[in-house]
Amino acid sequence: MARLNSKIHEVIVTTVSAENKPYSAPMGIKEVNGHFLIQPFKPSATYENLKQHRQCVINYTDDVRVFAGSLTGRRDWPTKQCQKIEGFYLEQALAHTELEIIEFDDADPRSCFTGQVVHEQTHAPFRGFNRAQSAVIEAAVLTSRLGMLSEEKIRQEIAYLTIAIEKTAGERELEAWGWLMDKIKQAGITLND
């Protein structure tokens, strides 16, 4: 049986830079006793931003272009000002949570910031699961590990994920998928088109 673990939610965390600009990155976060744990690698922009500005936003979005975009140099998504903290949330968010960081563990290689909920807002309904969206998230994770995985492993995984893309993708998913496939090919990996 699988090891019992805290469930991980793939979200977009928006932090604030020293220049007061929003910075959005995909993160796998955990909810423990009503608090959220965010674990950015060191070094990273999210880590630096959270260290100097102890507030941030969790965005729940089904626009997977934001996930694929952050791995392919497309980070300029429209944002709005938060209600209760000095921060920003994504316009595409179905819902967002505003957090105040109450604890910080500077562990290596991943730090851990514990956030307390200050405010939550829902903007649009969740319309159900879409397999192509999950496929894009999986491909984004693969793309973030290009240097660590074998070419054969990447080819096999992409071949399987392509089935969901071909059967269930809409425009956003196709666009996000295209960005990731370009990045994989640019890394010198030949995919079976």
Ligand SMILES: Cc1cc2nc3c(=O)[nH]c(=O)nc-3n(C[C@H](O)[C@H](O)[C@H](O)COP(=O)(O)O)c2cc1C
């Ligand atoms: C689904 C998904 C989950 C991720 N979760 C994490 C995470 O929990 N911690 C982390 O440091 N990076 C995570 N990453 C990678 C970062 O989003 C990416 O490397 C990002 O650019 C972080 O570095 P930055 O803050 O300097 O941009 C994840 C990527 C994806 C696609």
